[in-house]
Amino acid sequence: MDGSDISELHQYASFWYENHGFEIDAFHHAVAARDIDRSSRLLKGGGMPLHLRGAAGMTLDWLESLSAKELDTRPELWVFYGSALLIAGKPTGVERKLRAAEAALEGVEQDAGVMDLIGWIAATRATLASLLLTDNRDAIEPNLYEAEAALQVSETEDKTEELVGLITPAWNAGKSEPDRIDEVIVQSRLALAYLRPDHLPARTAAAWMLGVACQRRGDYAEACEAYNEVIANCRIIDHQLMAVMAIIGIAQIREAEGRHDLAAERYRKALRLAEGMPHPAIQEARMGLERVSRILEPGMKGSRIELLTQREIEVLQLIARGLSNREIADKLFLALDTVKGHNRRIFEKLHVQRRTEAIARARDLHLI
Template sequence: MTLISAPAGYGKTTLVCEWLAGCERPAAWLSLEQGDTELTRFLTYMISALQTLSENIGEGARSVLRSPQPAPTVSILTALLNELSTIPFPFILVLDDYHAASSREVDEAICFLLDHLPTQMHLVLTTRENPAISLPRLRARDQLTELRAADMRFTLPEAEVLFNHVMELNLSMDHITELQSRTEGWAAGLRLAAISIQEDHDAGRLLQSFTGNHHFVLDYLAEEVLQRQPSAVQDFLLRTSILDRMCGSLCDDMVPHPEISGNEMLIGLDRKNLFVVPLDRERRWYRYHHLFADILRRRLLESMDDSDIYELHQRASIWYEGHGFEIEAFHHAVEARDITRSSRLLQGGGMPLHLRGAAGMALDWLDSLPSKELDVRPELWVYYGSALLIAGKPTGVEQKLRAAEAALEGMEQDAGVKELIGWIAATRATLASLMLADDHQGAESNLQVAEAAMQVSGLEDKTDELVGLITPPWNAGKNETDGIVEVIAQSRRALAYLRPDNLPARTASAWMLGVACQRRGDYAEACDAYNEVIANCRMLDHQLMGVTAIIGIAQIREAEGRHDLAAERYREALRLADGLPHPAINEAQTGLERMRRVIESGMKGNRIEPLSQREIEVLQLIAQGLSNREIAEKLFLALDTVKGHNRRIFEKLHVQRRTEAIARARELNLI
């Protein structure tokens, strides 16, 4: 038997027709309809279909079916099988839309046929739901070929052929990719989209409106799928349509007084191929096909009052929170318009949800709230600013922080208020760090440049981008003195106020403190801060910030002339980075190579006082032919500072002029 089982509109019938046209075997075809579940009617139609292969086949069985007292089903089927076995050539029987005729009696008859099928006969079933016949037994005997929705979905190249070669629409690959994604390769969805584009001649406009609520899709799904379901199934579909994913016990809480359990209903929907998609091999979690979910949600809005829909979201939020899914619980609390519950869930029991992958969701909600609601909950102003930063939008952060401070003014500084003060300071330390970037337009412009750079990425959480943009100590910028003082002050304030167990905020503050102190030359405080970062990152499993802290310590040891310790730290950073794509990793690699050359030079007797990192930068620019003034402008240093670096370079290399310094440096593999 060949079983082709998929939801409506996946092209099952079309596929079998094309296959039959090329397989060079005669075939009998029976298209089944609602009402063909009665066994006598089913067998009568099946015999009529088989008679297209051999005119008199099954006449004996059909005459028995017409008699006032028909014989037992087994006797009728045995007689039919005996006649089929006399057909002298291989043939195929197709039962199209078998789900329409499926009943206990019909299923039993098909099982009997399969158990005694003549060798020259092959059975093909197309169906929207799994038939109640013994598929596992057929699989075990290797007597079953199965095609499912996953096999029937249009791939991107197939969708391109449909749109541009069959329908001759000349769509761009971007448009085709978007349509293939929205339909999830559903053949009818792609065809309906193509028809719409033919009518409108505007693929871009169609993409803006092509959902389950598009009139073609809506009509198809409503007529072919939804209206054919029993009322209990329709009620289940509508109530659970608000869920992005479903499991049995969650559905139980969404549907009051269900006739069957949520788990049984989901298994039944899966068996019926009712546009549900299993999300795991155990089939515990499911979701609806996106276009089907769209039409269900529209029907829900049409059939329920807002208050009833809010209650559904409240039920979902309570279930998700009780099972440890806090982000999902927050989403449904927001949809339920429950500000108190949403605010509590956003706090995340000490680690706000915007730090756990929900920055965009948090911002959407906070953007929707009036200021008076935020003023009575100052923590929301604080999270607003912090979430903007995580989302890569630093230019709007300070306004939220000031609103938070205004709302906190006059409040007793209990543990909760102190924590918020620490959050504000940590957020301001990040802003001050971003303002240290190399830019000729001033600190405020630096925030705009940073924001533009971070918005290039499609990621919702911009933490890694923030780490990359905060000017690292090996690439110091101009006008950094005042900025560094601000970073240090805010970072220290944050660490003084934040709870010891608020590891995300404390780690970020300690890292920025370490960077600023290293740049200012306060190596002892920098190392203390970096060590806290490294310890916290082991608990948080935050790879990037921990690696950059280790590199910072390596650079400090290098500046102190402790080359063995520096090399050890560079190696540790590279080992932990494990191919992490970030400029800091390149610094670890070049730093380790630099230490190797210095150590080897010392072992060969070329004992010179090691050059600092800044001195090597100056030496490289000297080798490029830049003048002292040009070097000063390039590195944002005073001219006298550059001249001082030159003197120390000449002294350490034991040379008198620039050309000698360049030659000596190349001899020692320093440049």
Template sequence: MLSVLHSPQPTPTESILTALLNELAAIPSPLILVLDDYHAASSREIDEAVSFLLDHLPAQLHLVITSRENPAISLPRLRVRDQLTELRAADLRFTPTEAEAFFNHVMDLQLSTDHISELQSRTEGWAAGLRLAALSIQEDSDADRLLQSFTGNHHFVLDYLAEEVLQRQPSAVQDFLLRTSVLERLCGSLCDGLMANAEASGKDMLIELERRNLFIVPLDHERRWYRYHHLFADILRRRLMESMSESDISELHQRASMWYEDQGFEIEAFHHAVKTQDIARSARLLQGGGMPLHLRGAARMALDWLKSLPAKELDVRPELWVYYGSALLIAGKPTEVEHKLRAAEAALEGMEQDVGDKELIGWIAATRATLASLMLADNYNGAEQNLQAAEAAMQVSELEDKTADLVGLITPARNAVKSETDGVDQVIAQSRRALAYLRQDNLPARTASAWMLGVACQRRGNYTEACTAYNEVIANCRIIDHQLMAVMAMIGIAQIREAEGRPDLAAERYREVLRVAGNLPHPAIEEAKMSLERINRVLEGGLNGNLIEPLSQREMEVLQLIDQGLSNREIADKLFLALDTVKGHNRRIFEKLNVQRRTEALARARELNLITRTPKPH
């Protein structure tokens, strides 16, 4: 074969391949032919030659091709015939276990599990990226410092991706990569909106990038949406900033924002509008057509932008002060809210009120009602301390939206004690004010206000208004699909029916709670189940009217722990309550059961079938 190839006369490729195939067919033992870095040699003629080779491959010969991009041969046909084995990026990506073996056994770095997990996440399991990280740690010996700097802009990563990937692409491809790097995710028409005088459509370019395996990740099976590998996106954005002016980059974000808004993706449109520093457009998008974006999962994004604005810009647009306070509440930071609400009121002073301003007054009242509700927690340490405790409790969760935490903290568990009368009155006043000013179609805000009004009226003992408010919550939740608040409103009505001496109606409501809640993970659901079991025992025993006032869910929990022999301090630790709070629950339990001490309370509770006899531990 070598003599034929070295002859001065050109020989047809098919003749050469035929001769090669005949020689290979005469070899009895299995053979593997490896074409490494095929992308470096690929051309139409070579692709045709390899296709001919595949069509006439001897049975004992296997062809292995390694390439950074899909070869232009009939892969679909081979795939259908089950004649193709593919190892792609997903197969080559290191798992956490493999990353641990590489760092600690191959490179002998002895990294912690957290360090390995973070590096594996940053590199997305890319083998070369893991090796670059390992070399950086060997050079510096400080894994913590590396984690802070290991992006696409790290010099090892930057050099590799620039030299081995980016600079090897045609200028048109480089231009596409840089311009579209401002996007978190990409689709064909969106890329078209960012490109000027492009040689190919965005859809075709994305398909070509995927074929070339240019660090692009498909986000769906239809290959409509993609994203860049995180490290590759970092270097692209750095190169974009080096090669284009701020005004040109701002124009790219402006185009992206307009495309997203036209397609109805308001949060993404807001994100890119913020990048353009267009305050008027960003403020309009944040309003979200009546339902602000911070209530739709963009609380952190909204807060980051609002914090960056000078006070004079917020004063010109009082609604931004209102959204600022509301977003802080959704983010679980209630201690910072009142200052923003006062700033909003100051900005509104002297303005002629229109429908929009009245809506803002309603928002302010709804937000204040939430603050006042959080100050009514069960620990009796004072309103401000309760607010701080509520914030600490919400910050434990890593979820951006703390709505579920807020609902859980406001859950009624008892009637108001004398010391919190003013606080309950404040919740009622602000909730009523919110409902008077908010638009009828502002269902999220109206539902929250009605919920807090119901809770406060229940604590006040005004059961008629409480049930009216709770029923509004339930009706609204069917429209806005808020399962948790609907369930909590049903629990409130069930508690009221208990307090009114109607255990049959209470049991009916509790059964509805369990049906609607399904698998909803919330402590109140378990309390509802316990309450239903307790009421069923009462109904079975025919003891409906022996209690002056039913025990609340929290009081039932305390009573059951007393029955288990726990001290007040142990109960406080188990329920995460202050010791004084537990003592307060004890006093109310004794008053309701008309007893003086623990042993009498337990005996009376068993008479009423509130608790069953529990065997003593050995």
């Protein structure tokens, strides 16, 4: 079997996988068949590009195999290139691809497709600028090399969660670095102005970064408007993490405004939605709920609810089910005195004196 026969088999496989809804496999075989047009079309993914669906590595491998001339004839591939590098946690190489895309688009009529690409370029640049914001005033001047090193710590191919973690604002973030904040806002607004209404992944990312930057600058109305777009879009594209972070952002704003009851409501909503989510940024919702709870409940002023250990949460869950200390000891294979010790530490951390109070406080804090 010669090379042309193998290429033809890959073509058949690509068509079969596409017809059966396996777009990533279809893309893989189109690449193996060296069919650039088909590979390019499949990469677009019908509105959700494949590199945003877990195929960032495969996308980069293919794009790296193409010549600059082949990419110039398809400017959208330069845009995908920059975006895929970002998703793969390699921001240092992104700007060069975006500039190549802009050069390839020079003189091209600005139809809806080209305007969408311009919007995508802006959204990607907004992410690069967002990665340079920091709350650590003692840190060395932040740069993309530091961000890239942080993103490469994990072994996951898709670094979306890590990117969100680096961009997440702190509730008490200062208003320094105005130039960088302004750059994020300018690029995010440009992205939202140019992106197609149905280009939800990029629009959601741009709205998220606009919300973060406006929150840092103190423009709370625009920040909340942006966060609400994120929440609405996430219902459609099922991006739970970004929705949770947008809700936390609104909670932080309400807290900064002194509207602690609304802040507590939002923090609780974020925790309900984030149930079982391991992302470390979720800790901010718990800490935020602690802060506003101490204000809303005078008896809590000046105290801090310490985090319960996993074993303490297990004991607390069994307490909530009505089990006695002896029953808990039997179920968890612990000594009775050990269970009593857990009870004592749970009550101390939650600042309560009896079981019913512990259960109520834990539910308020979404610990159970």
